[in-house]
Amino acid sequence: MYKYTTASFASSRRLGAARSALGRGALYSSEASAIKRVAVVGGGQMGAGIAQVSATYEHGVTLIDVNHEALDRGHAYMAKSLARVAKKKFPEEPAVAHDWVEAVLGRVRRTTSLPEGVANADLVVEAVVENIAVKQKLFADIAGAAPGHCLLASNTSSLPIGRIAEPLDAPTRGRTLGLHFFNPVPQMKLVEVVRAAETSEQAVGRAVAFVKSIGKAPAVCKDTPGFIVNRLLLPYMMEAIRLLERGVADARDIDTAMKLGAGYPMGPFELCDYVGLDTLKFITDGWFKEGDGLRGDKAFAASGKLDELVAAGHLGVKSGRGFYDYSKK
Known part of the structure; x- marks a missing residue:
């Protein structure tokens, strides 16, 4: 087992408009390459934050961890964070705020089964302990269960993406990259998109489009220690x-x-x-x-x-x- 720690109603129209305004990138905006289903491995603060922002922008999300207690903590983190957002978003409409929070949370499914959680994903983001052996084993397991078009991304802040991808075959390494979110994820705008030596241009383009689709700003960089920040x-x-x-x-x-x-x-x-x-x-x-x-x-x-x-x-x-x-x- 891995140690994974470390609505629609009127508001949905506004969210849809926001997504359109952000744009997805002309080259990778087709239905075939668009990311709609996101799996997040790791129910800690980072993983829950990534799940939250993905669900806020109407992606279907699966949050995966090894036990239900970790998933419950992740759910509680999201609920508390979303409540703060809703209070600012709908200051005079508590009922609407409540419904909005429930709608976002309703897009997040929770499971302790990695194969089930990644089976239909367009993107898997891991946010687990900073241990190269754990990540390599996890990515190999994800690659064996996820669809062939799925992007595999690590939220690591310090480990080389190329080393994480070493156990994978060449086509899968082409779909593997870094998506380094910053803490706290709901508030921090930047996501570093980290291109390893074998990451394909298409994978980078799809990742950039996804980052924009959830209201974040991508910064693309090579796979070097510490990336940019x-x-x-x-x-x-x-x-x-x-x-x-x-x-x-x-x-x-x-x-x-x-x-x-x-x-x-x-x-x-x-x-x-x-x-x-x-x-x-x-x-x-x-x-x-x-x-x-x-x-x-x-x-x-x-x-x-x-x-x-x-x-x-x-x-x-x-x-x-x-x-x-x-x-x-």
Whole structure:
């Protein structure tokens, strides 16, 4: 078994109009290549978020995890998130807001059976633990059960798409790519569309069209460590930690400087705590040891302060303490 964690009524017409306005791309807008049915593997916050936005834009969605408890948590996350959206969307119409939420949730089917969940999918997105062996096994199983036209996508933020696709045959590798959503998925506009060496142009085009169809903005990039955002962001975060270690300034002043001096919405230490210090350490350690073109790069060398916090279980917002203490908030 895999460890997968880590309406219509008046509003539907508005959603349909929004989808038309976004456009799907002239080359890949035919019925044959359009993505209508989406399977999401992993019922955690990322997977549930991807399922939510897909269903919001009227795609049929299947959410897959190994147990019903994980699926129930994913459903609860979607219901809470959609309720917030509905309150803003229909502030004076609580009954309409309720019906809209129920309609979106009604497009999401839940199952613990991977073969059943992907059997009719046009796109499968995995959002499971960041472990290359787990992902390779999962993708091989998906490829054996999904239709021949189905796109296989990983939401990984740090693992090479090419390595994930290694166990697959050549035609399937041509349909495999990265769709890197950002957390929280319902609010974050960007999706990195990651093209591996063997990913076909048609697969990229279909993926770009899908991203636009759910109200997101695609950025296409090659399969390199960190893709675009994390490749630029992680050296910045690590250098901020080294400034702290050298006593240049404290965390609060560094955050204030970057927010007010550079116009960033969050300072580097706020961002580290939000991302998770264990996640930051996992990625940078991996890049330093075996990242393509990054092996031994001092920008990703171990940080004593980061190692100390992770060893103490101070992982950031999710644990209540990281560079800052969130337990009193």
